[in-house]
Amino acid sequence: MSMLEVKNLNCSYGNVQVLWDVSLEVKEAEIVALLGANGAGKTTLLNCITGLVKPTSGSISFLGESLLGTPGDKILEKGISYLPEGGRMFPEMSIRENLEMGAYPKGMWKNRNAQIERMFELFPKLKERQKQTASTLSGGEKQMLAMARGLMSGPKLCLFDELSYGLAPIMVNEVFKIVKMLRDNGITVLLVEQNVMQSMEIADRAYVLENGRISLEGRCADLINNDYVKKAYLGL
Amino acid sequence: MITVLNIIITGLIMGGIYALISMGLSLQYGVAKILNVSHGEFIMIAAMLTWVFVGLGIHPLLALVLCCPFTFCVGFLLHITIFRWLNINSGTAAAYESNAMLLCFGLYFIFSNIAMQIWGSNPVGFQFMEKSVNLGGAIIAVNKIIVLIIALAVSILFYLFLSHSRLGKSIRAASQDPVAAGMLGMNIKKIMAICFGIGAVLAGIAGTLISMYSQVNTGMGMGYTMIALIVVVLGGMGSIPGSMIGGMILGFVGSIFGYIEPSLSMVAYYLIILVLLLVKPKGLMGR
Numbered sequence: 001m002s003m004l005e006v007k008n009l010n011c012s013y014g015n016v017q018v019l020w021d022v023s024l025e026v027k028e029a030e031i032v033a034l035l036g037a038n039g040a041g042k043t044t045l046l047n048c049i050t051g052l053v054k055p056t057s058g059s060i061s062f063l064g065e066s067l068l069g070t071p072g073d074k075i076l077e078k079g080i081s082y083l084p085e086g087g088r089m090f091p092e093m094s095i096r097e098n099l100e101m102g103a104y105p106k107g108m109w110k111n112r113n114a115q116i117e118r119m120f121e122l123f124p125k126l127k128e129r130q131k132q133t134a135s136t137l138s139g140g141e142k143q144m145l146a147m148a149r150g151l152m153s154g155p156k157l158c159l160f161d162e163l164s165y166g167l168a169p170i171m172v173n174e175v176f177k178i179v180k181m182l183r184d185n186g187i188t189v190l191l192v193e194q195n196v197m198q199s200m201e202i203a204d205r206a207y208v209l210e211n212g213r214i215s216l217e218g219r220c221a222d223l224i225n226n227d228y229v230k231k232a233y234l235g236l
Numbered sequence: 237m238i239t240v241l242n243i244i245i246t247g248l249i250m251g252g253i254y255a256l257i258s259m260g261l262s263l264q265y266g267v268a269k270i271l272n273v274s275h276g277e278f279i280m281i282a283a284m285l286t287w288v289f290v291g292l293g294i295h296p297l298l299a300l301v302l303c304c305p306f307t308f309c310v311g312f313l314l315h316i317t318i319f320r321w322l323n324i325n326s327g328t329a330a331a332y333e334s335n336a337m338l339l340c341f342g343l344y345f346i347f348s349n350i351a352m353q354i355w356g357s358n359p360v361g362f363q364f365m366e367k368s369v370n371l372g373g374a375i376i377a378v379n380k381i382i383v384l385i386i387a388l389a390v391s392i393l394f395y396l397f398l399s400h401s402r403l404g405k406s407i408r409a410a411s412q413d414p415v416a417a418g419m420l421g422m423n424i425k426k427i428m429a430i431c432f433g434i435g436a437v438l439a440g441i442a443g444t445l446i447s448m449y450s451q452v453n454t455g456m457g458m459g460y461t462m463i464a465l466i467v468v469v470l471g472g473m474g475s476i477p478g479s480m481i482g483g484m485i486l487g488f489v490g491s492i493f494g495y496i497e498p499s500l501s502m503v504a505y506y507l508i509i510l511v512l513l514l515v516k517p518k519g520l521m522g523r
């Protein structure tokens with residue numbers, strides 16, 4: 001079943017069009033990678049999906065229901081968790097409070113402590129340091145906290161924007177292992193990445209965005225053997 | 237010895253009031269991004285209203301409670317109407333910040349002039365628990381002790397509200413990263429309006445408390461606005477604990493100079509600010 005469906009999406013900032021006729025589909029319990037160079041329009045696409053930016057035309061639907069016009073602060077309640085570039089933790093709040101904020105919507109707030117315990121099982125490092133402020137965490141730890149905060153609401157679909165950016169190789173592996181585990185637990189993931197090789201390894205399917213247009217799409221197993229992809233993206 | 241005790245108690249009372257006022261201003265600036273130079277007018281309006289209420293036979297402590305929903309509504313409504321309109325029309329965040337401050341200057345003139353039309357400019361007051369008690373040699377009016385207790389209680393309650401309640405936590409989150417807070421389901425516009433309202437309530441509480449132990453008049457607002465601005469710079473822009481500590485420091489300085497040479501208080505305040513900003517440009521608890 002299709003979880004997220006983007007059809008013929010166009011988006012502009014002022015007079016400058018950045019997305020051109022973009023169509024993309026994410027099925028239930030899939031990891032879909034959205035790849036592309038700096039400025040390709042990846043974050044813009046995520047911002048359109050989550051109601052932060054208004055597209056000029058096209059449609060976006062989630063579980064068969066249109067998302068267009070849904071304000072940004074209602075997206076989480078629908079089951080979509082958006083992890084923005086850089087994680088955007090609340091630096092002066094404690095790690096535990098940051099997690100709590102992930103369960104802010106009314107129906108979720110009362111279950112927050114049980115959810116936090118679950119996150120601590122998944123990310124034991126966070127438990128030890130729960131009382132410290134988020135600003136004391138290292139880059140990798142911040143990314144872990146960001147993932148944990150994004151999972152607090154028990155989402156159906158996670159949108160991850162450049163999870164691996166700026167992380168040491170060991171941390172990248174760690175983070176990607178968790179993404180895979182999420183999928184194995186039935187959570188659907190749209191993974192925006194510049195780390196093409198490793199994303200291809202864990203994703204089921206991938207889309208390549210080039211200057212605001214989808215230039216390539218397909219199953220990762222096929223794309224990895226595609227000569228063009230090998231040369232342009234994998235440096236092989 | 238007794239003088240020292242007097243200075244300490246007076247310092248606590250002034251500090252408590254200054255802390256209340258400054259926390260309000262800090263909240264309005266830190267979250268709603270409005271440098272509210274009409275803040276003191278909310279103090280004045282609540283002080284004058286308390287005097288009116290008492291004239292109608294209402295107990296001052298009940299007047300304190302009655303003023304809270306009133307000041308909250310004025311602040312909240314101002315925010316969801318003119319400030320939101322200004323925000324939409326300002327374009328950038330920086331333009332909004334400076335426009336909002338100009339708007340607050342306008343509010344200052346409007347509020348203070350309307351108040352002067354209604355109530356004139358003479359000092360007014362009422363009697364409230366004027367008996368004195370002897371605290372280890374220092375003679376202090378009971379009303380001042382009550383004011384001190386209420387100011388401290390409200391400050392502590394406000395701090396607990398910010399650190400423990402769902403709304404309080406969302407206010408802190410919104411002040412640190414409004415975009416991320418919005419992604420997590422927080423209604424930022426509503427939170428900002430609530431913060432402006434709470435800021436007005438804190439000013440209003442201070443106004444009622446001031447009227448309990450001293451005379452008040454329709455021109456009293458600007459002086460308190462200046463003090464709140466100094467405290468907020470001293471404590472660090474937008475930092476609530478900074479405002480509490482800064483308020484106390486300024487209260488004690490004011491109290492000490494009140495004994496030595498009251499006319500030098502303002503000079504002392506500015507000297508402190510000058511020195512502090514040279515040493516710690518972002519204020520005591522600035523980010």
Ligand SMILES: Nc1ncnc2c1ncn2[C@@H]1O[C@H](COP(=O)(O)OP(=O)(O)OP(=O)(O)O)[C@@H](O)[C@H]1O
Nearest residue numbers: 013018036037038039040041042043044045085194
């Ligand atoms: N708020 C904005 N206003 C104007 N132009 C914008 C805005 N946000 C992004 N752009 C432009 O839109 C284009 C796409 O940006 P976007 O952030 O979506 O790219 P991206 O693929 O996420 O890049 P990166 O990998 O660097 O994060 C860029 O040319 C960028 O300069």
Ligand SMILES: [Mg+2]
Nearest residue numbers: 042043044085
């Ligand atoms: Mg991006």
